[in-house]
Amino acid sequence: MSFVDSNVPGLSLSHRLYNKTVLIVGGGEVAYTRLQKLVPTKSKIHVVSPKLDPKIIQEYGHLIQVVDSPMDAVVDELPLKEAVIFHTPRFFYLEDFELSKTKNKSINFITPELFESLTAEEISQRCEEIAFDEWALILICIDDPNMSLKLFQYATLKFPNVPLNICDKPKLCPIYFGAVAKIGGENGVDCMISSNGKAPRFAALLKKDIEKRYTDIDVAGSCNKIEQLRNALKKENIVQQHKGPIIPVRMGFLIYVTDSFGLFQCQKLDCEKLEHLFMEVYIHKTKELPSKESLVKYYTLT
Incomplete structure (x- = not known):
């Protein structure tokens, strides 16, 4: 009985277990x-x-x-x-x-017709029962x-x-x-290192090495700034003014900004100015996207 071949890579996912x-x-x-x-x-x-x-x-x-x-x-x-x-x-x-001794065995049963007939409260209750039970x-x-x-x-x-x-x-x-490298503390970045089950201790050594190498990065500060910018670009007035699909445009802008500032400077993003830049480039079309060097020079918090 064998389900897994360790020579075939797995798909690394983060499993949210909150309340489950x-x-x-x-x-x-x-x-x-x-x-x-x-x-x-x-x-x-x-x-x-x-x-x-x-x-x-x-x-x-x-x-x-x-x-x-x-x-x-x-x-x-x-x-x-x-x-x-x-x-x-x-x-x-x-x-x-x-x-559960008295579990409702039909709680997992659902059809499109049944789903449409349930109230929002009934749907939430069913979802919670499945999550908790x-x-x-x-x-x-x-x-x-x-x-x-x-x-x-x-x-x-x-x-x-x-x-x-x-x-x-x-x-x-x-x-x-896998071994999970914690970079930047609890609110920083989780980096999973997996050997696909072959050599867990070797993966653990890599984890320790990664954590030592990046102790000087303000990971939490950088992640918070990027999240702040992402949320700013999701404002309703921006979405409504943009003509055409906005998600790929927003993703491309965030990638460009993050790559420009790099690992050690993202905590210095001036989110307000970058939000205005996004509007000028993609909404009003009054500016061209600056070079990476200019972006860092003019859109860094002083």
């Missing part, structure tokens, strides 16, 4: 490394394991609530302000894949290879569209974890 529900089977060292990646996403995490690695308790003890089973977990307040970890302190049973990700992190395979196969059959990961079996995993 994740299952981890196992509470050891591997589970700890998974929690390091999951807790910042502010998701609802279920860990089923007789014991937890001491590092999990030390680092995430304030987030842990003990429950008898995943079915018994209740979130008092949504959306989540921080991740919550529900720990079921026993071995995992196949029945634990069920999240369906697994968004299943991670099997136990040492028993036979039980791991059994759980993986059962989950594959029961949840064919839920991303699955089984530790130490890269050829089975339709998804895998």
Whole structure:
């Protein structure tokens, strides 16, 4: 049974798990490394394991609530302000894949006619129920290879569209974890380095090297400035005045600006002046787009 060829590259995507529900089977060292990646996403995490690695308790003890089973977990307040970890302190049973004893089995059923008949409130409620009461990700992190395979196969059959990961079996995993270089702190840039499951430690070494190389870049400041400029160019008055498709024009302008200022100067963008430049070049057509050198010279904050 093999789903994956490590010589065929995967598609690297960022999976938003905010408010969604994740299952981890196992509470050891591997589970700890998974929690390091999951807790910042502010998701609802279920860990089923007789014991937890001491590092999990030390680092995430304030987030842990003990429950008898995943079915018994209740979130008092949504959306989540921080991740919550529900720990079921026993071995995992196949029945634990069920999240609700009284689940509405028809909640996933939808047709164009039914969708059009629902109110906005009913649609939102259904979306929330699926987000909070369906697994968004299943991670099997136990040492028993036979039980791991059994759980993986059962989950594959029961949840064919839920991303699955089984530790130490890269050829089975339709998804895998890369090393993520954090450049510029929590609000900076995430850079994923993946060996397609071949050599995770080598990817981790590359991650550390990248983080060291770019410590002097104001990543958060640069990203915030570019976001500010993007939002300014999406103003309704700009969109309405532009004749023809505006998205490719806006994207081209942002690429040109970002490339012109480069890695070390984007935090100095004068967004107000650049917004006026966009209007003059693409809306009023009273100016030509300046050279990259002129752009940096005249559109940098002083």
